[in-house]
Amino acid sequence: MQAVHDERRRIERDLHDGVQQRLVALxxxxxxxLRATDPxxxxxxxxxxxxxxxxxxRCSADPSPAPTRCTGSRPGSATCRP
Structure with missing residues (x-):
């Protein structure tokens, strides 16, 4: 039972981190x-x-535990799948 709980927490962290990375990149x-001078x-x-x-x-719209929906290791690298 503890393994299931630990895995669920890991998935939650992964989803949260993916969205957070996208927001930082944004x-x-x-x-x-804003700083660019070339139109x-x-x-x-x-x-x-x-x-x-x-x-x-898209990544945050469906909070179901789908660990492969949103992944990424650095800002701008995350991919989201339906």
Whole structure:
């Protein structure tokens, strides 16, 4: 029974960390977009920020314990699957 509880906690941490990494990446992208002087660079950064936001929403929308739904080891690397 303890193993099940431990695994559930690990999955919760993994899901939380994936969304948190996406939010950090989103903040970084928005900061870079604010400081960018080239309009094309600003547009590209805002598109990336929009993608990060959409991924974070998808990952957090369904809290069911699906450990393979949202994974990633660094900001911007997480992948979400339906």
């Amino acid at each position: 903040g970084m992208l928005l900061g870079r977009a 094309a660079k600003t547009d590209a950064l805002l598109r990336q920020a929009h993608e990060e936001s959409a991924h974070a929403r």
